[in-house]
Amino acid sequence: MEETPLASLSLTHVHYNPNDPLSFASAWLALIPQALCVVYATLIWSSREAEVMFMFAGQMGCEALNFVLKRIVKEERPKQMLGKGYGMPSSHAQFMAFFAVYLGLFLLCRHTTASSQSPTAIPFVMRVCITFAVCVAATSVAISRIYLNYHTQRQVLAGLGAGIVCALTWYLITGYLRMYGWVDWALDLTVSKFFRIRDLVVSEDLNEAGWQRWEEKQKLKRRGDSKHLATKSD
Structure with missing residues (x-):
């Protein structure tokens, strides 16, 4: 009897050149979005913070937009790459751009406005350092997608642009919800109290x-x- 050929789970299956240290490093960089999803889940479960939930919801919305855009544009990946699926825009670049921009806006704008009243807020220098480090990580992941031939430069730039637009849009939406009391209303619901959802991270470390x-x-x-x-x- 003929055996069924095994398939590869492309979610974590990354092609790289084993003789090239930069290619090996790029393969590990490609796993950062998956690692961040684990971080999201851990923080939501352990902290029950509304802002973390907002950020994760926006992140998933950004991923859904990428899924739709790829099937509208239908641009293939570079010919050197044997992977399946469309390449425009790069999902890795879009994911990391959203994460870096939204987190940076939160740390430098939203957290700053509330932190003046709280002695336990994150210090400004630390917020700047975290924002810079996350931006460097996002840039590294984007470059790695080009280096590994998973995407063209244009596909990566499109992903970065889409991620930035998503982050700015979602930040404005969540700001609107906060300004007009919708967040406070949601936190007063019975279901929010049952799951102990709170909103402390805006003003506290x-x-x-x-x-x-x-x-x-x-x-x-x-x-x-x-x-x-x-x-x-x-």
């Missing part, structure tokens, strides 16, 4: 806020221990 609460708890514990020892010595 959750790691720093959590650390300060831990420090306060430890101080109270040390005071209690010292009082207990004093009472015991009497």
Whole structure:
């Protein structure tokens, strides 16, 4: 009996030149969008933050737009690449452009406007460094798609442009929802309270806020221990 030939899961299957270190590095860069999806899921489950959910919803909307655009344009990938599917625009470039631009806008604009009232907000220098690092990562992923011959320069530039437009549009939409109280309304719903959805990350660095609460708890514990020892010595 003839065996059915095995298929390859293209989601994580990346072609690269094993004799080229840059090609090997580019193959790993191609996995960053998948890794970020894991980060999204982890943050949503652990933090229950509304802003993270907003960003992930916009990210998925950006991916849906890429799916539609590829089937409208129907431009093939470079001839050197044996992979399947259309190449215009690059989904990797579009994904990373959205992530970098939206996160940068959040850190430098939305978080800044609310952080002046909170001592636990992320410091401005750190926000700038994070934004710069994410932009470098997005650029590296985009270049890697050209280096691996998965996309042409035009396809990557189109993906970057689409991702930037999606990020700007979604940032304005979420800003509108915040300005006119729709976010507060949604957070007051029973289902939001059941899942403990909150909106603290806009004005707080959750790691720093959590650390300060831990420090306060430890101080109270040390005071209690010292009082207990004093009472015991009497």
